[in-house]
Amino acid sequence: xxxxxxxxxxxxxxxxxxxxxxxxxxxxxxxxxxxxxxxxxxxxxxxxxxxxxxxxxxxxxxxxxxxxxxxxxxxxxxxxxxxxxxxxxxxxxxxxxxxxxxxxxxxxxxxxxxxxxxxxxxxxxxxxxxxxxxxxxxxxxxxxxxxxxxxxxxxxxxxxxxxxxxxxxxxxxxxxxxxxxxxxxxxxxxxxxxxxxxxxxxxxxxxxxxxxxxxxxxxxxxxxxxxxxxxxxxxxxxxxxxxxxxxxxxxxxxxxxxxxxxxxxxxxxxxxxxxxxxxxxxxxxxxxxxxxxxxxxxxxxxxxxxxxxxxxxxxxxxxxxxxxxxxxxxxxxxxxxxxxxxxxxxxxxxxxxxxxxxxxxxxxxxxxxxxxxxxxxxxxxxxxxxxxxxxxxxxxxxxx
Amino acid sequence: xxxxxxxxxxxxxxxxxxxxxxxxxxxxxxxxxxxxxxxxxxxxxxxxxxxxxxxxxxxxxxxxxxxxxxxxxxxxxxxxxxxxxxxxxxxxxxxxxxxxxxxxxxxxxxxxxxxxxxxxxxxxxxxxxxxxxxxxxxxxxxxxxxxxxxxxxxxxxxxxxx
Numbered sequence: 423x424x425x426x427x428x429x430x431x432x433x434x435x436x437x438x439x440x441x442x443x444x445x446x447x448x449x450x451x452x453x454x455x456x457x458x459x460x461x462x463x464x465x466x467x468x469x470x471x472x473x474x475x476x477x478x479x480x481x482x483x484x485x486x487x488x489x490x491x492x493x494x495x496x497x498x499x500x501x502x503x504x505x506x507x508x509x510x511x512x513x514x515x516x517x518x519x520x521x522x523x524x525x526x527x528x529x530x531x532x533x534x535x536x537x538x539x540x541x542x543x544x545x546x547x548x549x550x551x552x553x554x555x556x557x558x559x560x561x562x563x564x565x566x567x568x569x570x571x572x573x574x575x576x577x578x579x580x581x582x583x584x585x586x587x588x589x590x591x592x593x594x595x596x597x598x599x600x601x602x603x604x605x606x607x608x609x610x611x612x613x614x615x616x617x618x619x620x621x622x623x624x625x626x627x628x629x630x631x632x633x634x635x636x637x638x639x640x641x642x643x644x645x646x647x648x649x650x651x652x653x654x655x656x657x658x659x660x661x662x663x664x665x666x667x668x669x670x671x672x673x674x675x676x677x678x679x680x681x682x683x684x685x686x687x688x689x690x691x692x693x694x695x696x697x698x699x700x701x702x703x704x705x706x707x708x709x710x711x712x713x714x715x716x717x718x719x720x721x722x723x724x725x726x727x728x729x730x731x732x733x734x735x736x737x738x739x740x741x742x743x744x745x746x747x748x749x750x751x752x753x754x755x756x757x758x759x760x761x762x763x764x765x766x767x768x769x770x771x772x773x774x775x776x777x778x779x780x781x782x783x784x785x786x787x788x789x790x791x792x793x794x795x796x797x798x799x800x801x802x803x804x805x806x807x808x809x810x811x812x813x814x815x816x817x818x819x820x821x822x
Numbered sequence: 823x824x825x826x827x828x829x830x831x832x833x834x835x836x837x838x839x840x841x842x843x844x845x846x847x848x849x850x851x852x853x854x855x856x857x858x859x860x861x862x863x864x865x866x867x868x869x870x871x872x873x874x875x876x877x878x879x880x881x882x883x884x885x886x887x888x889x890x891x892x893x894x895x896x897x898x899x900x901x902x903x904x905x906x907x908x909x910x911x912x913x914x915x916x917x918x919x920x921x922x923x924x925x926x927x928x929x930x931x932x933x934x935x936x937x938x939x940x941x942x943x944x945x946x947x948x949x950x951x952x953x954x955x956x957x958x959x960x961x962x963x964x965x966x967x968x969x970x971x972x973x974x975x976x977x978x979x980x981x982x983x984x
Contacts, residue, residue, distance in 0.1 A: 544909035551845070556911060557871075561844055561961065561972055562938055563908035564923060571902035572925050572936075579900075579950040624903040624945045672880050677899070677925050677934050682871060687932035689867040690879050 424661040424821060429522055430649040431660040431820065432529070432642045433461025434783035439606035439637035439770045443537060446479050447493050449638035450486075450535035453776075454494060457531065461642035462652070466497050468642070469527035472518035474534030474775035475505035477546055486775065487514075490533050500527065507810030508722065509667065510534060511639070511778030512818055516665045518643055528648045532782075534775035535638030542566065543634060555680045555811070562682065566724070567631050569679045571623035574727035578625060580742070583730065585625050587745040589616045591726035592629055592768050594748060598755045599765020601795030604780070606635050607769050630726040635771030639779035641786065660786045663803075664708035664819040670697040679811050698735040701815030702807060706737075709819040713737035716759070716819075717801040718788055720781040722808035723766045732807060733761065760798045763788065781806035782818055789822040844961045844970040847872055847889070855956045856894050857935065857973060860887035868892070868931045892933070895955045895978060896926040899934045903945035913962035920944070924975045926954055940976035953978040 435456025437449040458465055473486030482489040487501035500521070506513035511534045518530035542565050550556040558564040577583040592611055599605040611629060619627040644652075649659055670678075671693040673685030678697065695703060706712055713736055721732035730744030738759055739747055747753045753761040762768070764784040767777070785804030787793045807817040841851040848871055849857050860872035864884030867877060870892060877884035901924040907914035922939035939948065940957055954975040961972035 542906070542909045545911065549911065554871075557845070558936075559908060560911040560913075562923060562936060563904055563912040563914070563921075564936060565904065565906075565908050568902050568904055568908075568923055572900040572923070575900045575902060576950070621903075621905045623905065626902075672878060673932075675932070675934070677936065681936075683933055683935040685878060685933070686868045686870075688930065689865055690881065 424663065426646060427523060428646070428661040428663055429519055429643050430646055430656070431662060431782065431786045432463065432644050432649055432652065433457045433459070434641045434786045435460055435639070436604050436780055436783050437535070437638040438604045439635045439773060441606070442636055444636065446476055446535040446537040446636070446638070447482065447489060449537070449636060450490050450533055450640070451493055453535065453638035453640040454490060454531065454533055457640035457642050463529060463642055465494050468497070468499055468529060468531045470518055470521050470530035471499050471501045472514040472530060472532045473501065473503045474510035474514040474532070474779065475503050476534075476536045476775045477505065478539065479537055486534065506667070506814040506816070507812065508772070508774055508808050509778060509810030509814040509816035510775040511780070512665060512808065512816030513667055513814070515779065515782065515818060516667050519662060519665055522643065522645055529642065529644040531640060531642055532779055533638070533640040534779045536773040536776050537636045538634035538773065540634070554682065558680045558682055564682070565623065566679060567623040567626060569677070570631065570725035570728060571626045572677065573731065574626050574630075574725060577727055577730060577745070581745070583727070583745045586613060587730070587748060588626070588630050588726040589613050590748045591723065591729045594754050595723060595762045595766040595768035598763050598796050599769025602765045602769065605765040605769040606633070606637075606771050626725055626727070632724050632767035633771035635773045637770070637773035637776050637780065639776045639783050641779060641782050658790070658822060660789050660820050660822050662818070663711065663821050664705040664817065666701060666704035666708055666815070666817045668701045668704050668815040668817070670813045671700065674813065678813070697813070697815065698731065698809060701809065701817050702736045705805070705817035705819050711803060711819060711821070715803045716805045717803050718760045718763050718785070718798040719804070720764060720766070720784055720806040721761055723762060723768055724772065726768070729761065729766070736805070736807065755796060755798065763793070763796050763798050765796070778806065778808055778816060778818070781808070782820065785820050789820060841958060841971040842968060844972045849956065849958070849973045850891070851958070851971065854894060855958055855973065856891040857956055858889050859892045859931065859933070861890040862887050868933065870933055870935055893928045893930050895953055896928040896935070898948055898950055898952045898954055899925045899927045900950060901925070901939065901945055901948045922948060924948060924954065926975050937973055937975045940974045943977055947977065
């Protein structure tokens with residue numbers, strides 16, 4: 423049951439994902455206006471604007487909160503601008519949520535948008551010898567897909583997964599994405615398509631790895647009192663049950679982007695719960711819910727194999743058994759635990775600061791029964807999880 | 823190495839006897855080749871890449887870390903093979919040749935460290951748990967023709983070797 427502290431998602435809006443190379447602000451404006459219309463709230467009434475930053479679009483990207491505020495027309499609202507790599511959207515969400523829970527505002531906009539370059543993500547320009555992100559590219563050529571591949575290889579050699587299991591994740595997500603008008607890739611892939619897909623970082627093929635995309639997402643969140651005044655009832659409203667932004671606990675013994683090495687566990691013993699497990703655990707604790715309560719989940723499938731990890735991190739199955747869930751159709755649309763009913767990153771590609779907010783948009787519409795073409799039947803609890811570089815985990819739980 | 827002059831002839835003479843590392847202080851440049859971590863003088867925990875200023879353990883106030891050689895040998899934790907040239911600041915050879923990367927567990931230190939695998943050893947030659955050891959190879963040659971070296975993981979007993 424939701425409590426008084428559980429804020430309401432009053433409206434959600436997106437600019438569809440794609441690759442046009444336009445100014446990211448243009449996408450953001452479309453999402454902002456769509457979210458305001460969905461919430462039936464005027465721009466002037468927004469008291470707090472939480473922007474999720476993009477680091478590949480010059481100065482306006484670093485100060486996204488004010489950039490979108492100026493683009494919409496200054497209103498004197500309070501703002502924040504957050505960067506947390508892939509978790510930026512969730513960080514912005516938490517910023518707005520904390521502001522409202524502290525009593526400083528009743529209604530806020532959370533917004534992120536991105537325009538991305540083609541190809542591999544590379545570090546931002548300049549020679550920065552002390553920056554681990556620069557170091558891993560310069561010294562090792564350790565691209566993001568290389569890290570995904572190290573993880574995928576572990577699954578194969580330790581758990582007995584096959585590359586076909588990984589492909590099944592893409593097949594599943596691409597099928598769901600066909601029904602989502604906000605998805606960039608609306609084509610259903612089959613296992614046969616994988617044979618012709620080039621290997622990027624062995625054992626992962628191009629089709630196993632998510633693309634980079636342009637896109638924007640925004641949500642309007644508010645106190646239950648504000649929603650009550652607006653709607654006359656809280657019945658059927660989507661409530662924010664948890665937002666957990668979690669760091670690893672020393673020693674972090676799993677090699678994670680962009681680190682060249684893990685922490686040492688020779689003096690301090692590794693924690694009982696690993697980093698990615700703890701991201702989910704903290705959100706479950708906050709919400710007073712468990713994996714059995716989740717109707718549908720949006721997880722960060724940066725690679726197909728990573729989606730299988732998330733099943734285990736979320737407690738949908740024991741460690742090492744994730745592949746069984748995709749083989750058996752458990753996580754497919756229509757299965758008992760649908761994952762990435764939106765089509766996931768496989769169908770969207772990643773628009774970094776917008777992605778975690780898009781996950782919230784998708785879950786909001788799922789819980790409201792508005793996801794025509796990719797609707798999860800009777801969805802009551804939705805969970806979104808992702809992990810930003812440098813130990814920035816995030817998990818959001820919504821319920822209706 | 824700091825004494826290198828800009829005279830190319832001198833540089834080339836030096837590189838035949840001394841290897842210039844692509845990153846300072848992370849590995850030895852003469853045999854025996856080892857990675858160099860930092861060890862907290864307070865609690866003894868080890869960290870790689872080496873760092874200064876603060877022990878990485880949240881339970882230790884130590885601020886002094888001293889360089890410490892790490893185990894030369896470890897076991898492959900996982901591995902992959904890059905089939906596309908990584909973007910800059912990686913200096914990719916042209917034409918690009920696929921190469922392998924391995925994450926290697928050093929048992930005594932309880933650390934997994936990523937590195938390029940010795941040239942010519944590919945994913946098909948590797949397996950999880952396999953013993954590998956530190957070696958060096960040229961990472962890139964700069965515009966002045968000076969080779970810069972990097973550590974690699976090389977199989978202790980390569981498959982198919984006599």
